[in-house]
Amino acid sequence: MTENGPKLLEINPRLPGYCSRSYILQLYGVDLVVCAFLISCGIKPVLPNQLHADGHIMGVMCVASIHGLALKTPEIEKQIKMLSLNKEIGYFSIYDESFLIKSKTGMDYLCGNIYVKEHDLEAAKRKLLKVCDDLGINTPEYPIF
Structure with a gap:
């Protein structure tokens, strides 16, 4: 004072x-x-x-109850790694596998973020939608549009 x-x-x-x-x-x-x-x-x-x-960045948060186990499958992990190395996407894994298992308690947790960077907003949206479809992130329970 x-x-x-x-x-x-x-x-x-x-x-x-x-x-x-x-x-x-x-x-x-x-x-x-x-x-x-x-x-x-x-x-x-x-x-x-x-x-x-x-440019423009557009991303989607992935939740453990819907995406957690799928993102940890060897096929999807390999695909994400390849896309990341080629700089086609960016990927942040937020929690480890043991945390994903705890998500079945009824609470949901963020487990990752996938994003794309493009020169314009529409190109970013198209690319993100394609990546979400290819990786199985776009689901009826978690629609990406």
């Missing part, structure tokens, strides 16, 4: 969850974790005045 009233001493920023860091780094070339670290050290990060996205 100062003679002029309360003074803010700290703002505790929270980064967005899951894949946002990677998406922002890929699209804008800015690493939010590095920026947060620099700010916490009292260093102002150097950022361009204007940020322009390098």
Whole structure:
């Protein structure tokens, strides 16, 4: 408290969850974790005045109850690895196999994220829908449209 009233001493920023860091780094070339670290050290990060996205990213979150076991099958794992190595998709696995088994308790958990990056939004949507169909992520219980 100062003679002029309360003074803010700290703002505790929270980064967005899951894949946002990677998406922002890929699209804008800015690493939010590095920026947060620099700010916490009292260093102002150097950022361009204007940020322009390098394409569009579109992704889908996969849930353990519907996608968990399927994503862990050797065939799908091989397909995801090949697509990732060829930079046709990006994939984040969020939880390990033991966690997927616990999902049968009635609670659902996110188990991964599959995304694509394209030059325009419609191309990204078409590509993501095809990938979801090819990998069996698009299901009647979890429709991707």
